[in-house]
Amino acid sequence: MATARTANPAPMAGLNKPANGQLRGQTKTGGQQPELLSNVQHPSAHKRTSIPQSSGGIKFGDDWKKCLELPPKDTRVKTSDVTSTKGNEFEDYCLKRELLMGIFEMGWEKPSPVQEESIPIALSGRDILARAKNGTGKSGAYLIPLLERIDLKKDHIQAIVMVPTRELALQMSQISIQLSKHLGGVKIMATTGGTNLRDDIMRLDETVHVVIATPGRILDLIKKGVAKVDKNQMVVMDEADKLLSQDFVVLIENIISFMPKNRQILLYSATFPISVQKFMSKHMQKPYEINLMEELTLKGITQYYAYVTERQKVHCLNTLFSRLQINQSIIFCNSTQRVELLAKKITQLGYSCFYIHAKMMQEYRNRVFHDFRNGLCRNLVCTDLFTRGIDIQAVNVVINFDFPKNAETYLHRIGRSGRFGHLGLAINLITSDDRYNLKNIEDQLVTDIKPIPSSIDKSLYVAEFHSVDAEDGGEEKA
Numbered sequence: 001m002a003t004a005r006t007a008n009p010a011p012m013a014g015l016n017k018p019a020n021g022q023l024r025g026q027t028k029t030g031g032q033q034p035e036l037l038s039n040v041q042h043p044s045a046h047k048r049t050s051i052p053q054s055s056g057g058i059k060f061g062d063d064w065k066k067c068l069e070l071p072p073k074d075t076r077v078k079t080s081d082v083t084s085t086k087g088n089e090f091e092d093y094c095l096k097r098e099l100l101m102g103i104f105e106m107g108w109e110k111p112s113p114v115q116e117e118s119i120p121i122a123l124s125g126r127d128i129l130a131r132a133k134n135g136t137g138k139s140g141a142y143l144i145p146l147l148e149r150i151d152l153k154k155d156h157i158q159a160i161v162m163v164p165t166r167e168l169a170l171q172m173s174q175i176s177i178q179l180s181k182h183l184g185g186v187k188i189m190a191t192t193g194g195t196n197l198r199d200d201i202m203r204l205d206e207t208v209h210v211v212i213a214t215p216g217r218i219l220d221l222i223k224k225g226v227a228k229v230d231k232n233q234m235v236v237m238d239e240a241d242k243l244l245s246q247d248f249v250v251l252i253e254n255i256i257s258f259m260p261k262n263r264q265i266l267l268y269s270a271t272f273p274i275s276v277q278k279f280m281s282k283h284m285q286k287p288y289e290i291n292l293m294e295e296l297t298l299k300g301i302t303q304y305y306a307y308v309t310e311r312q313k314v315h316c317l318n319t320l321f322s323r324l325q326i327n328q329s330i331i332f333c334n335s336t337q338r339v340e341l342l343a344k345k346i347t348q349l350g351y352s353c354f355y356i357h358a359k360m361m362q363e364y365r366n367r368v369f370h371d372f373r374n375g376l377c378r379n380l381v382c383t384d385l386f387t388r389g390i391d392i393q394a395v396n397v398v399i400n401f402d403f404p405k406n407a408e409t410y411l412h413r414i415g416r417s418g419r420f421g422h423l424g425l426a427i428n429l430i431t432s433d434d435r436y437n438l439k440n441i442e443d444q445l446v447t448d449i450k451p452i453p454s455s456i457d458k459s460l461y462v463a464e465f466h467s468v469d470a471e472d473g474g475e476e477k478a
Contacts, residue, residue, distance in 0.1 A: 064097060064101065065104070068101060068104055068105055069105060070104060070105060070107065071105075071106075071107040073107075086116055088110070088111055088116050089110060089111075090103050090104075090108070090110070090111055090144075093119050093120055093123065093144075093148075095144070095148050096148060096183065098182035098183045098184065099144070099147055099148055099179065099180070099182070099183060101182040102147075102178060102179040102180055102181055102182050102183070103140075103144065103179060105178070105181075106175075106178055106179060108140060111137070111140075112136055112137035112140070112141075113132070113136065113137075113292055114130060114132040114136055114137050114138055114141045114290065114292055115137050115140050115141045115144070117130070117141075117290045117292070118130055118141035118142065118145070118266075118290060119141065119144055119145050121288045121290075122141075122142060122145035122146070122264075122266060123145045123148060123149065125264055126264070126286075126287070126288050127264060127265045127266065127284040127285055127286070127287035127288065128142075128265075128266045128267065128268075128287055128288050128289075128290065129267050129272070129276075129280055129284070129287040129288070129289045129290070130266070130267065130268045130269075130289075130290040130292075131269060131270065131271075131272055131290065131291045131292065132268070132270065132290070132292040133270055133292070133415070136292070138238065138268045139172060139175060139238070140175075141268065142161070142236045142238070142266050142268060143161075143172070143175060143176055143179060144179070146159045146161070146210065146234055146236065147176065147179055147180050147183065147186060147210075149233070149234065150180075150183070150186050150209050150210065152183075152184065152185050152186065152209075154209075154231075155207040156209075156228060156231045156232075157208055157209065157210075157211055157227065157228065157229055157231070157232050158209050158210065158231070158232060158233050158234065159209070159210045159211070159232065159233065159234040159235075159236070160210075160211045160212075160213065160218065160229065160232055160234070160235050160236070160255075161176075161210070161211070161212040161213070161236040161238060162213055162214070162215055162218065162235070162236065162237050162238070162243060162252070162255070163212065163213075163214060163238045163239060163243075164214065164215075164239050164242040164243055164247075164248065165214065165385060166192040166193065166194060166195075166214060166362065166365065166366075167365065167366075167369045167385070168238065168239070169190050169191075169192045169212050169213060169214055170190055170192075170366065170369070171373075172190075172212045172238070173188055173189070173190035173212045176188045176210060176212065186209050186210065187206070187207050187208050187209045187210070188208075188209065188210045188211075188212065189203055189204070189208045189210070189211050189212070190211075190212045190213070191203075191211060191212075191213045191214075191217050191218060191221065192213065192214045192217050192362075193214055193216050193217045194362035194365075195217075195362060197217075197220070197221075200217070200221060200226070201221070201224070201226050204221065204226045204227055205226075211227065215243065215248050215251040215252055215255060216251060218255060219251050219254055219255050222255065222258050229255075229258050229259050230258065230259070230260060231260065232259050232260065232263055233260075233262075233263055233264060234263065234264045234265075234266070235256070235259065235263055235264070235265045235266070236265075236266045236268070237252070237265070237266070237267050237268070238268050238269075239268075239269055240267040240268060240269040240272070240276055241269045241270075241271045241272060241275070241276060241408075242269075244275040244276050244278075244279050245275060249275060249279070252279075256283055265283060265284050265287070267279075267280070267284075267287075270411065270412070270415070271408055271411070300423045300424055301414055301415075301423075301424045301425070301426050302423075302424075302425055302426070303414065303426045303427075303428070303447065303448070303449040303450065304425070304426070304427050304428070304449065304450055304451065304452040304453075304456070305427070305428040305429075305430045305438060305449050305450070305451060305452060306427065306428070306429055306430065306451075306452045307430050307431075307451070308429050308430065308431065309431060309432075310431055313401060313429050314342075314345050314349075316429060317331070317346070317399065317401065317429070318349050320399065320427060321349070321351055321379075323455075323456075324397060324425070324456065325458055325462050326378060326379075326396065326397050327378075327394050327395070327396045327397075327462075328372070328375070328378055328379070328380070328392065328394040328395045328396065328397075329378065329379050329380070329395065329396075329397040329398065329399060330380050330382060330392075330395055330397075330398050330399070330416050331346075331379060331380065331381045331382070331398075331399045331401050332381075332382060332383070332384065332398070332399070332400050332401060332402065332404070332413050333381060333382075333383060333401050333402045334383070334402040334404070334405075335383070335402075336357040336358065336359050336383055338401075338402065339355050339356075339357045339381050339382060339383055340355060340357075342355075342381050342401060343355035343381040346379060346381065351378070351379055352377050352378055352379065353377065353378075353379045353380070353381060354368045354371065354372050354377045354379070354380045354381070355368070355380065355381040355382060356368045356369065356372075356380065356381075356382045356383075356385065357382060357383045357385055358383065358385045368380075372392070373392050375394060381401075384404075384409055384412075384413070392416070395416055395424070396423065396424050396425065396462065397424065397425045397426075397427070398413060398414050398416050398424065398425070398426045398427070399426075399427045399428075399429070400413060400414075400426070400427070400428040400429060401429055402429075403428050403429065403430055403431075403434040403437060403438065404437075404441075405437060406441070407440070407441045407444040407445050410441050410445070411445060413426075414426035423459075423462070425456070427452065428449065
């Protein structure tokens with residue numbers, strides 16, 4: 001599959017291979033949009049460290065921190081969602097030095113509130129039920145204690161992380177591999193539906209310590225006797241509200257039945273419906289409850305609506321593109337057909353654009369996700385496939401081209417911007433059919449979605465930089 005590799009490709013006579021989700025037009029450079037991703041350090045951009053894979057290269061008494069190759073400091077202003085901490089340090093948790101090296105080389109300097117609450121409890125072996133906002137460091141809250149507790153002397157599966165989407169599984173496996181790169185032999189495997197089952201079977205014939213999976217695929221491997229989980233000590237469910245919904249709950253119950261009774265269960269989510277309470281009472285032992293949700297929406301996201309007719313939506317979107325200072329944007333539609341149609345329209349308007357939805361081949365989904373995450377395109381059009389846990393720090397604008405039907409979907413959509421306490425903008429295109437939904441969502445989330453002004457203050461969503469001081473909440477979090 002041919003894939004363009006420049007952020008601003010040359011003009012095209014027509015659309016190029018639309019099936020792969022990567023539509024590209026002539027990127028307009030005359031507006032106010034900045035150089036793409038100019039102020040954001042992507043995980044994939046980190047330099048390879050020269051430190052050996054184990055601590056053997058660092059002698060006792062060495063200042064090991066001087067040997068680390070850290071990413072550039074992110075000095076963007078952060079909100080209290082991530083800065084209202086107790087002042088703890090990662091070194092306070094008695095973590096292995098090799099794990100601390102991975103943490104610092106990810107650019108994570110200090111734990112966020114959910115990490116301060118979770119890490120010591122998870123290390124003690126106790127079950128956890130944690131509720132925290134999207135983009136406040138939930139992934140690090142469970143991956144750090146999970147990796148700390150891996151025993152390299154044991155060659156069986158010791159931890160399983162379950163997530164609802166393939167993209168999130170790949171993202172979590174990449175973060176886990178980066179965090180554990182100095183631990184000297186932690187074997188991490190991602191397995192999802194839509195990929196070659198034989199490859200997974202062959203991989204599990206070797207040592208695997210951590211499996212990051214979607215429920216259907218890991219259950220299939222368990223039932224085939226390939227993934228042996230009878231000695232598994234930790235189960236994590238990220239986006240637990242989705243995993244325990246009707247789509248997945250039967251699979252989850254089945255998976256749990258193959259595991260030992262004394263396993264540890266960690267649940268993380270932004271919302272906890274009644275299905276989570278039922279699971280907790282049935283499978284968890286006096287879980288430690290964390291609730292950091294005094295309010296539902298992130299403090300750094302400013303929300304607006306524009307009242308339009310259906311026929312005015314594309315024109316309105318074009319106006320937003322020309323007037324906003326977009327680093328990267330995610331644009332949501334309510335159906336796969338509308339995703340492809342809108343992506344084609346955006347390309348015809350002259351803007352570089354990718355699209356992604358659940359009906360695409362997995363190979364193309366992986367490529368689009370990888371390339372957008374690495375900054376090869378400014379705009380992504382998608383369905384709600386992309387609302388769960390996807391962490392792309394460069395996204396500062398989310399546009400609901402089609403307004404969602406419920407508050408939960410709206411919350412997860414707008415949470416794709418303003419990640420880890422940074423600033424973001426959420427703009428909703430509202431038709432007459434959406435006005436009641438708008439009011440209901442405002443009431444349920446106790447939030448204020450304002451009419452869009454003629455000019456939007458850039459300080460509301462464009463990164464402002466300042467000197468790093470002792471009160472900063474650290475660097476980027478997963």
